[in-house]
Amino acid sequence: MERKKNDFASLLEESFQKRKNIEEGALFIAKVTSIKSDYVFIVTLGENIKGIIPLEEFTESGTNLKIGEEIKVHFISENYGDYYFTSVLTG
Numbered sequence: 001m002e003r004k005k006n007d008f009a010s011l012l013e014e015s016f017q018k019r020k021n022i023e024e025g026a027l028f029i030a031k032v033t034s035i036k037s038d039y040v041f042i043v044t045l046g047e048n049i050k051g052i053i054p055l056e057e058f059t060e061s062g063t064n065l066k067i068g069e070e071i072k073v074h075f076i077s078e079n080y081g082d083y084y085f086t087s088v089l090t091g
Contacts, residue, residue, distance in 0.1 A: 022049070022083075026075045030085065032065050040065060042073060042085060051075075051083035058087070 030042035030051070039052045053073065058065050065071070073085040 022075050022078070024075060024077065025089070028073050028075065028085070029070055030073045032067050032069045032071065035065060035067065042071070044073070045070070049083055051085045053085050053087055 028044040028047065028049070030044045032040055033043050033050075034041040035055065038055055040055055040058065041050070041052055043050050051073070071087055073087050074089045076084040076086050078084070
């Protein structure tokens with residue numbers, strides 16, 4: 001039982017460290033994993049950070065995304081474990 005607590009504690013600490021290391025505005029290359037009615041779901045390449053982008057960013061610009069497509073994104077914020085990105089700043 002003690003080992004499980006230590007394993008959980010180390011995983012939790014690792015999670016917090018990953019969160020602290022992401023700076024607002026940081027640029028990532030991400031792959032589109034899913035497209036829903038309001039959000040595009042992505043995962044950053046290399047860092048494997050799962051995040052979301054409002055779909056309206058792409059519909060307003062006329063961009064037609066496909067699942068598996070790689071895009072440039074900037075980190076905006078983290079809120080209750082959800083990582084928010086934007087593609088607007090990349091131009």
